[in-house]
Amino acid sequence: LSTEKSSKKKKVVAVIGGGLVGALNACYFSKRGFEVEVFEYREDIRQAKLARGRSINLALSVRGRQALGKVGMEEQIVSKGVPMYARMIHNLNGKQYSLPYGKKGQCILSVDRSNLNRELLSAAETYPNTKLNFSHKLLDWSPDSGTMTFLRDDGSKREIQADLIVGCDGAFSTIRKQFFRRTRFNYNQTYIPHGYLELTMPPRNGDFAMEPSYLHIWPRNTFMMIALPNLDKTFTCTLFMPFDVFEKITTGDEVIKFFEENFPDAIPLLGVDALKRDYFRIPAQAMVSIKCSPYHLGDKCVIMGDAAHAIVPFYGQGMNAGFEDCLVFDEIMNQFSEDFGAVLEEYTRIRVPDDHAIADLAMYNYIEMRAHVNSRWFIFRKYLDDMLHFVMPKTIVPLYTMVTFSRTRYHEVVKRWHWQDKAITNGLWFCGIMGLAGGSYLLFKYPPKIPDISVEQLQSRIMGLKWF
Ligand SMILES: Cc1cc2nc3c(=O)[nH]c(=O)nc-3n(C[C@H](O)[C@H](O)[C@H](O)COP(=O)(O)OP(=O)(O)OC[C@H]3O[C@@H](n4cnc5c(N)ncnc54)[C@H](O)[C@@H]3O)c2cc1C
Numbered sequence: 414l415s416t417e418k419s420s421k422k423k424k425v426v427a428v429i430g431g432g433l434v435g436a437l438n439a440c441y442f443s444k445r446g447f448e449v450e451v452f453e454y455r456e457d458i459r460q461a462k463l464a465r466g467r468s469i470n471l472a473l474s475v476r477g478r479q480a481l482g483k484v485g486m487e488e489q490i491v492s493k494g495v496p497m498y499a500r501m502i503h504n505l506n507g508k509q510y511s512l513p514y515g516k517k518g519q520c521i522l523s524v525d526r527s528n529l530n531r532e533l534l535s536a537a538e539t540y541p542n543t544k545l546n547f548s549h550k551l552l553d554w555s556p557d558s559g560t561m562t563f564l565r566d567d568g569s570k571r572e573i574q575a576d577l578i579v580g581c582d583g584a585f586s587t588i589r590k591q592f593f594r595r596t597r598f599n600y601n602q603t604y605i606p607h608g609y610l611e612l613t614m615p616p617r618n619g620d621f622a623m624e625p626s627y628l629h630i631w632p633r634n635t636f637m638m639i640a641l642p643n644l645d646k647t648f649t650c651t652l653f654m655p656f657d658v659f660e661k662i663t664t665g666d667e668v669i670k671f672f673e674e675n676f677p678d679a680i681p682l683l684g685v686d687a688l689k690r691d692y693f694r695i696p697a698q699a700m701v702s703i704k705c706s707p708y709h710l711g712d713k714c715v716i717m718g719d720a721a722h723a724i725v726p727f728y729g730q731g732m733n734a735g736f737e738d739c740l741v742f743d744e745i746m747n748q749f750s751e752d753f754g755a756v757l758e759e760y761t762r763i764r765v766p767d768d769h770a771i772a773d774l775a776m777y778n779y780i781e782m783r784a785h786v787n788s789r790w791f792i793f794r795k796y797l798d799d800m801l802h803f804v805m806p807k808t809i810v811p812l813y814t815m816v817t818f819s820r821t822r823y824h825e826v827v828k829r830w831h832w833q834d835k836a837i838t839n840g841l842w843f844c845g846i847m848g849l850a851g852g853s854y855l856l857f858k859y860p861p862k863i864p865d866i867s868v869e870q871l872q873s874r875i876m877g878l879k880w881f
Pocket residue numbers: 429430431432433434435452453454455470471472473549550551552581582583584585586587609651700717718719720726729730731732733734735
């Protein structure tokens with residue numbers, strides 16, 4: 414009798430989108446031994462001889478690092494990141510204040526977006542069961558048949574089937590479009606009135622133009638600029654402003670005038686001519702916040718990263734949350750022994766509250782910073798948070814610490830933050846009332862010596878101002 418080995422053919426997983434989350438997800442599924450096909454609209458960015466133009470960078474923190482670690486990529490990526498141990502707040506008068514992120518050694522990393530994407534794609538490609546298909550644009554797909562239709566750069570079309578479709582095709586996801594046909598699919602999106610523009614701050618005398626191990630911030634209420642360092646000793650500055658302000662600045666001189674009023678210390682570092690040129694190179698980009706649920710369709714399709722939750726960048730968490738999506742999904746795959754129906758349902762149940770929470774936190778921080786965060790307020794709040802944390806380390810943990818330096822589930826961070834806020838407010842009320850009670854008790858117990866003079870004498874002294 415031939416003992417035919419039941420050749421259990423591994424299932425095919427199609428990852429749509431070869432961006433940061435898609436490339437990392439490909440590593441996760443490949444590591445599990447699935448047949449993985451990645452379909453990316455753009456050409457292979459590792460081949461494109463992009464002139465080493467501006468490098469766009471991102472803040473990588475604990476959640477993203479742990480997700481990279483699970484597929485053995487953490488060290489490789491961290492080694493090419495620039496550590497930022499503190500914020501450097503730039504005052505309007507040019508004074509700078511540094512605010513550490515935490516205990517000694519605690520830092521976030523500034524990583525180059527394109528390099529990160531390239532390294533993750535190459536890591537996915539090292540798995541023999543993984544194929545990367547570039548210049549493949551997903552036109553549409555059918556939830557009934559699971560068939561996906563791709564347009565290739567020679568204009569030809571290609572139909573593909575898979576056992577699992579993982580939509581990592583970003584904020585304007587094509588995969589997500591089919592979710593709208595499903596009953597009870599919830600979706601909302603908000604464009605904020607601010608846009609962003611990236612400027613490059615070149616090295617000065619061959620070295621960083623500012624202190625490199627910091628996330629530099631110029632908080633100016635409705636405006637804000639931040640700068641993250643790059644390995645090539647440049648800084649990528651991101652300017653956040655309302656679109657109607659961007660639209661009012663139409664000439665180089667108006668740019669300089671605006672910077673003289675709001676970011677005077679940055680002008681010599683950016684360079685007047687470079688600033689006038691770079692400012693108009695590309696128009697300000699929009700920022701959108703997208704929340705939706707569920708994240709899956711049956712046992713066939715799941716969306717992750719910006720395709721599931723595009724968030725405003727005011728916590729530096731979008732990529733970190735997307736990377737954490739991959740990690741959480743992988744943990745659930747273990748729990749449910751890769752039974753896609755059970756895994757996808759559990760993934761939505763677990764992950765939707767967390768990704769919605771970080772979307773809300775990022776939007777809250779945007780509104781707070783736009784409303785009343787200038788340098789003084791920013792510094793005061795951080796000192797208050799850190800002082801309370803020092804006094805009651807187990808009770809009060811700063812919000813940014815829970816978001817950026819822990820893997821506390823985002824929705825639990827929000828719950829804890831509300832609880833802490835109530836505790837601090839009650840605590841301040843308690844101190845106030847105790848102070849009042851204590852004061853009145855002391856006044857009662859040790860009444861101040863009132864000179865025994867008549868009312869008339871007192872009046873004449875007040876009138877005559879004879880205070881001796
Ligand atoms: C100004 C700014 C600053 C930010 N700073 C930070 C930060 O400091 N830290 C942080 O963690 N996050 C940050 N983010 C968020 C971060 O950039 C995103 O969360 C992250 O890029 C999401 O990755 P993704 O792979 O889900 O989506 P994307 O990076 O958008 O990748 C989607 C991929 O899918 C491809 N694609 C799209 N449609 C199709 C299609 N139809 N067919 C085939 N392929 C398709 C695209 O070409 C792309 O490669 C920032 C965002 C902005 C805007």
